[in-house]
Amino acid sequence: MTVTAAPSVPASTKSPWYSILYVQVLIAIALGVLVGHFYPGTGKALKPLGDGFISLIKMMIAPVIFCTVVHGISSMGDLKRVGRVGLKALLYFEVVSTIALAVGLLVGEIIQPGSGFNIDPATLDPKAVATYVHKASEDGIVAHLMAIIPNSFIGALANGDLLQVLLVSILSGFAIAFMGPAGEPIANAIDMAAKVFFGVIRIIVRAAPIGAFGAMAFTVGAYGLGALWNLVALIGTFYLTSVLFVLFVLGGIARFSGFSILRFIAYIKDELLIVLGTSSSETVLPNMIKKMERLGASRGVVGLVIPTGYSFNLDGTNIYMTLATLFLAQATNTHLTIWQELGILGVAIVTSKGASGVTGAGFITLAATLAIVPDIPIASLAILVGIDKFMSECRALTNLIGNGVATVVISRWEGELDKDKLHEAMAHPIELGEEMEHIRA
Numbered sequence: 001m002t003v004t005a006a007p008s009v010p011a012s013t014k015s016p017w018y019s020i021l022y023v024q025v026l027i028a029i030a031l032g033v034l035v036g037h038f039y040p041g042t043g044k045a046l047k048p049l050g051d052g053f054i055s056l057i058k059m060m061i062a063p064v065i066f067c068t069v070v071h072g073i074s075s076m077g078d079l080k081r082v083g084r085v086g087l088k089a090l091l092y093f094e095v096v097s098t099i100a101l102a103v104g105l106l107v108g109e110i111i112q113p114g115s116g117f118n119i120d121p122a123t124l125d126p127k128a129v130a131t132y133v134h135k136a137s138e139d140g141i142v143a144h145l146m147a148i149i150p151n152s153f154i155g156a157l158a159n160g161d162l163l164q165v166l167l168v169s170i171l172s173g174f175a176i177a178f179m180g181p182a183g184e185p186i187a188n189a190i191d192m193a194a195k196v197f198f199g200v201i202r203i204i205v206r207a208a209p210i211g212a213f214g215a216m217a218f219t220v221g222a223y224g225l226g227a228l229w230n231l232v233a234l235i236g237t238f239y240l241t242s243v244l245f246v247l248f249v250l251g252g253i254a255r256f257s258g259f260s261i262l263r264f265i266a267y268i269k270d271e272l273l274i275v276l277g278t279s280s281s282e283t284v285l286p287n288m289i290k291k292m293e294r295l296g297a298s299r300g301v302v303g304l305v306i307p308t309g310y311s312f313n314l315d316g317t318n319i320y321m322t323l324a325t326l327f328l329a330q331a332t333n334t335h336l337t338i339w340q341e342l343g344i345l346g347v348a349i350v351t352s353k354g355a356s357g358v359t360g361a362g363f364i365t366l367a368a369t370l371a372i373v374p375d376i377p378i379a380s381l382a383i384l385v386g387i388d389k390f391m392s393e394c395r396a397l398t399n400l401i402g403n404g405v406a407t408v409v410i411s412r413w414e415g416e417l418d419k420d421k422l423h424e425a426m427a428h429p430i431e432l433g434e435e436m437e438h439i440r441a
Contacts, residue, residue: 021208025273028209029216032277036220043221049214050278056204057283060197062160064286065307066169067194072303073173074187081414082174082304088410089305093313096402099249100315101348104322105341107241113233113323114330119383162311169307201286205274212277219279219389231387234327238391241319242398250315250405257409258419261401263426267295268404272397279389281396281403285310288404296421297411305410309403316398320391321348321366328370328380340375 036043073082148163150156156164176183176190251261265272268291271284285306292302325344329336336344348369370378384391411417 021206022270022273024209025212025270025277028213029273029277032213032216033220035213036217036222037224040221040224043217046214046221047218050211050216050218051214053204053207053211053214054278054280054283056207057201057286058160060201060204061162061282061285062157062165064194064197064201064289065162065165066157066172067190067197068289068303069166069169069307070173070176071187071191071194072300073170074176074183074190075300082177082300085301085304085410085414086308088413089308089406090312092406092410093309096249096253096315096406097313097318098345098349100245100318100402101322101345103241103245103249104319104324105326105345107237108323108326108330109341111237112330113237114327114332117331117383118333119331119380162307166307166311198286198290205284205287208274208277208283211283212274215278222389231383234324234384235387235390238320238323239394241323242316242394245315245319246398246401250402253409254405257405257412259408259422259426261405264404264408265401267291267426268400271400275396275400276393279392279396281310281400284400288400292404292407294421295408295425296418297407298414298416301411301414301416302407305407306403309406310399313403313406314395314399315402316395317365318348319398320395321369324366324384324391325369325376328383329376331383332377332380334376336375344369 032043032046035046147161148167150159150161150164150168153168156168176186179186246265247261254261254264268288271287271291274284275281289302289306292306293299322344325348326336326341328334366384367378367381370376370381408417408422
């Protein structure tokens, strides 16, 4: 008779609402805004909390990606399949990223958010953007390509450069696959190491509310809510454009692939809230890998698409680049012909590749674009410095959703998407706390 009590245990031990991660993150974000607004000095002093959390996650990204990509490639068996998946991923990234760039350009031309500012570039302080301009000038196309090659194999993992880690991971995966049966023990060992690293991530991510609180308090304390109102037209236009892009462009792609974009967003709500608090999509990269696998996407496809997408499929950053470029042209009364605008689109297609999901990368990429397009004064970037932290949140959120959708779509193209698992996971998403207990069990 006592065995009948077993089924009631999960219901009675269900986590209370205040212990759910996304609730904690929401509360932390709200408290961060209040502290930053009413006690700006304290808000600025809390910056190490956000920086510390991001650093903790970033220290695990290189080993997680290495293990995931290496095991994904080596376990596929058919190396032609690896190349096919990679080609499909790059094709998808290029098409959707170009659409995002075009959407930003089109919306900027229609709404004209920079009209009426009448800013004289000579009155702007070039020192405010000197760091970004210097960084952008260093990142020429040739230099950018050469930087993908690390100084050493270990150096790629030690430095944590995403593209360098991808390079050594792909090479290692192919090398193990070429070994045949002799490489299987190595692949299994790497898989076990990945489980250890994901275990560390699950521990670190419980500190997400602290990181979100510190990051939000600093952002509001340092820049103030007033920075939002000064450029509300651009901020509102960017957020609205990103929402429409997610709902209609990504939503259309999702619908064609057999799932709802709204249910997908609900499925990754924990990750979205962490990104909202930290302004960086890298903070949830490891957890996104696990969530995409649980959603029904094959492990091999997830291992290739998610890490690669973090460098080559940045929809939010792309929308921001073309929209902000037109905004600066309009704000400084710089007239652009249709050919110049198409030239900006072409330049942005190149400069947008390889920007990581870390906060601030979108601003540097924008500086690189303006450096190649001399018509718009690069000093005009100073207009956007104060609001970039607010913009980076929307960029990161859109990037994250875009990469998740890409993973499901490409897995479906490969015929490796478990549709029953997909709909079951979306209908009954597992909270992070429950997920940890599920994995332990």
